[in-house]
Amino acid sequence: MNFVIKILKDFPAYLWSGWGSIASIFLFIALWDMGNQIYGDLVLPSPLETFQTLWLMLQDKEIIGEINTTLYRASVGFGVSLALGSILGLIAGFFVTASMMSRPIVTILVGMPPIAWIVLAMIWFGMGDETVIFTVIVASFPIIFVGALQGTRTLDGDLKEMAVSFKLPWHMKFLDVYFPHIFSYLFPACVSGLGMAWKIVVMAELLATSDGIGATLGVARSQLDTPTALALVVIMIGSLMFVEYIILEPIKREVELWRS
Template sequence: MAWADRSRPVARLRAGMPPRAGMARGNAVAVALWTAAGLGLLAGAWQWGATVLGPFVLPSLQETGQAMVRLAVSGAAGPALLATLVHALGGCLAGGAVGLVLGIAGGLALPVGAMSRPVFTALLGTPPIAWVVLALLWFGPGGAAASFTVAITAAPILFLAALEGVGSRDPALAEMALLYRAPPLQRLTDLVLPALADFLLPALATALAFSFKVAVMAEVLSGADGVGGGLATARAHFDLAATMAWIVLAVAVLLIADALLLAPLRGWRAAREGRAGVPPQA
């Protein structure tokens, strides 16, 4: 592009600076090792708590693992996890798309942003439990209440991130793009989306995590199928091992969804920062 500065990677090489590919791989290995260490510490703390407090307060890792196996063998885990996944991802996708589109529009058009910001701020400040109660009154018990609650929770997170991201773009580059008559699609891909990346990725991770938490909570209260239904049954039977097993399974599905959906976006951002000469972030 005539109006964009693409010379920084070349300047780095001319200055004799080493390429960052090896550093990026080293960082990835370090992150993986520290992640494993953190999970190991968590498991150790869990087992220590189970030993000190006893199984009526915190089941051991072995008891929780046995409960997970029972849930998997009985066929209860698969459908429940799939139902929660549908409620969480479906609601997050619907609400996130609305918030993202309105956030980008609000960042580009002042009237849209000025009108939408207080509305989405109010939505963000409303406790999810209130939306669950309203959804039960509007839709009745079932999965619709969970999906609606997730959507109304995810929308303001993505809206505010998109609004701030678009507002952070370099005005000089935007003016130069207009001066050189860059096509609208090119302005979107080369100016707006890169400005959004640093804001949207943390917001997407937050929205995804909140979606699973809100979906499970709504399922517990609405009597819908899913992990929340399994938790309600375990609570009724006072089965702490099954309760912890459902929690671990839900978190595992969340981590898998995060790795499959957000890891490619993180890789794209790291590649973009590497081409621009920006040190990669963990």
């Protein structure tokens, strides 16, 4: 509980430190506007037009529905990866044989291009939620799995010995000695897994479904509706930035205060 309060207390200071990032975003938007002036509205709509379209879209119930569909798929996919990845990663980390055996499998999973998974999933599951969710899982699972595995494999033997010498009961050993270390590996892995899930979900939707942000993006492409396409991109990037910088980063800072 103290921990949450501390995060909230430090939050304004954290936000205040964001001016640099905001300046750099504005610089990016200025470059974007320059591109618009050079190439014209069809190729690259101006930021103003894009944000106007975005505003109109956010009033539209149908679009909100599409966003929710995508959110649902991404969360289920990511949730399953998170649960499976951390549990299996922990187990694999605690047993040398399991970690040796799992390495090539992880390489296969990571090496296989997501587009290939989408094609296979379309054959296996048809066009729908399952295909998208499956693709999200196979794309973000290995990242989280490797994070948990690395965290468990790199536990400090000296600290384990110390824990034994003080006769720590098993729950203290896990919570005070193992967990903080594993978490310091698992948390960044989750952040990149989440980013991966969010990108893959849109790609899978574009190819395999008729609803969701990805499918809407596909429709915008076929109608050459560049402002809508860009507005959708802004939604995707904006939500990712919100989650990463407003929610996860403050937690990360608080959790990793002990790091040098």
